[in-house]
Amino acid sequence: MFLQVNHLEKTFQTRFSKEKTQALRDVNFTAEKGEFIAIMGESGSGKTTLLNILATLEKSSSGDVILEGKKISTIKEQQLAEFRRDHLGFVFQDFNLLDTLSVRDNIFLPLVLGRHKYAEMAERLALLAPKLHIADLLDKQPFELSGGQKQRVAIARALITNPKLILADEPTAALDSKNSDNLLVLFEKINAEGQTILMVTHSSLAASHANRVLFIKDGKIFHQLYRAGKTTSDFNRDITTAMTSLLGGQ
């Protein structure tokens, strides 16, 4: 199994108050290599907490995450940055590009940190840039780009290391509907080429581009839907119906 999440729990306790928040309660699911999974739920349901634990940015209170046989909770603190850089790709809602670097250098950043050779980096980028329609943008600075262009650059940066898993947190939240749609179609294309993707979203339209949707409520996964060959609009309707009846409307 590619990814196993077993009995995952997360309780937050702030330093100054005794109040505890249980953000995740006994979360269990597995994922196959090559899946495109959306995680949906209302605000505060635990989506980002789950993604952050999978990303090794946050520690669980108990339970395990096992990625290709490796229990990620056992990775030593000093090796976590390296693990993230070598195995995971991140796409965030606000792109997280550095304005002081060119687009090309932003994309190269994870490889530079990994001490890869320039020729190897250039070769990978030459393959990626036309696919993501950013070949003409490489010498620009991020502040010169539109939101959709920035997000495509962020995807190039996430893909350049050939990660096992792409983790995306609300990747369409800062985009208009046309750019959101372009981005989701791009995700579908990348996924069709074999990339495993896990995406957190509020949007049923965004989730309808995935192969499977996990619904989370009060820190628990309580339902899932498979796309099973449906069109995005048919799947979107199924997701909306499920949310209305299961979440009590959203």
Ligand SMILES: Nc1ncnc2c1ncn2[C@@H]1O[C@H](COP(=O)(O)OP(=O)(O)OP(=O)(O)O)[C@@H](O)[C@H]1O
């Ligand atoms: N660092 C933290 N300290 C304390 N409580 C936290 C912390 N992070 C999250 N929480 C709490 O855990 C719960 C789940 O939060 P989380 O951010 O995972 O939800 P979410 O589904 O991603 O919400 P949203 O869609 O609004 O981003 C919430 O009740 C939140 O207040």
